[in-house]
Amino acid sequence: MNYLSDSLLAAVALILSFDREVQLAVWTSVYTAGVAIVIAATLSIPIGLWLGLKRFRGRRVLITLLNTLMAMPTVVIGLVLFGLFSRQGPMGEFGLLFTPVAMIAGQTVLAIPIVANYVLACVNGADHRVIDTARTLGATQFQASIQLIKEIRFGVMAALIAGFGRVIGEVGVAMMLGGNIRGSTRTMTTAIALETSKGEFVFGLSLGIVLLCVALIVNLFLNMLQQR
């Protein structure tokens, strides 16, 4: 058990040392995942609401599609966007490959199906009379939807937490689109992959522990929001 206890000690030492590179990697992870989840939320909450409330032909097909997209491997998302952002690709002139912007784009794509599916499940489970009541009280469709979101806010929060967890813990998109550049696109996960490839298993695992601690802090913060 030396290996695990060594890693744990190294993790504590790492947190206490305030190593600049580790700080930067933590920051890059939190920042890209945070922005990605915010963008994903603005897109996928409406998608979830729409699929949950409207009845139309092809709705079931769309829902099945959305469920399937949750299984999309991160490397495939990375590959598709790599082709888009590369200098040879349609968006090549902006030179976005190997920048945080490319990473955020990939993580957003990764998070959208997850958040949308969670929201959809909440809407299905919610009492739709909220909408009708609001409408009879003179609310517009938009205002009524906001009312519904307020009803299911815990579920929406769970959706965002699930999406955030998936995004901050993934390595495929960050590696392919970010390039693991020291001081710029190196996240916690790509740093762990790098240390593993160098054979620094203890250091890699201690970085993993630090990542979990960061996720814990973020979740504690979100939990606090929910209590209000």
Place this chain on the structure above:
Amino acid sequence: MFRLISIGLTFFFMCGLFSPVTAAERLRLATTTSTEASGLLAKLLPPFEQANDCKVDVIAVGTGKALKLGESGDVDVVLVHARSLEDKFMADGYGSDRRDVMYNDFVLLGPLHDPAGVMGDNDLTAVMSKIATSGLSFVSRGDESGTHVRERQLWQAANVVPQGDWYLEAGRGMGEVIIMANERQGYTLSDRGTYLAFKDKVDLKLVFAGDERLFNPYGVIMVNPARHPHVKEDLARKFLDFLTSEEGQGLINGFKMDGEQLFYTH
């Protein structure tokens, strides 16, 4: 709650504005894992960055992928080690300037008690066929890296078609492959730098080295600005000049790991 979220949002985007991801001019360098993982670049780049007020973004991948990134113009400079691929890269017009930077050598690694009995044999091709017929595992990079390209040349020289249960194509970096060879107690081909970095972590030893066919030269190539106008031509040329300058070459020769020199200049 929504007010809180919007405050959080604003905070996030504000932080983005002040994020440390802003610097002076950036040069994109695609290179092999061996130069990055050994720590050479960490010593070589800071003086260059200071002198030219720039930042070098290092993307460490295999030689094959590094050259692909050069072909598509996603990087400004490549630092790689597979002469045959480099010559093709130049001939196809993807690079505008290529220079020799340094060299080291490849080594064959195997289990401590050398079950294939290749130690003491001076003939590289005989050693390769011995490994192939011994039934012991050989772990190949299998990723179009410089090491992989060289390994295939060695099999060809030994008239061996590497396939079968004993031949494991890992498709991973050098470090992972050494670890895999260690777990399987098989043989593998490694650059000397990565071997030295892993020497104390694995039960493998150097079983063959010193043949001229194991010579491992590194070259630096500037991506052709005529093909990719966004390439930072001036900075890239300065980088080539720096690597081949007395200062750069001195830093390379002075770089040691556990007291052993990893790279040599010409």
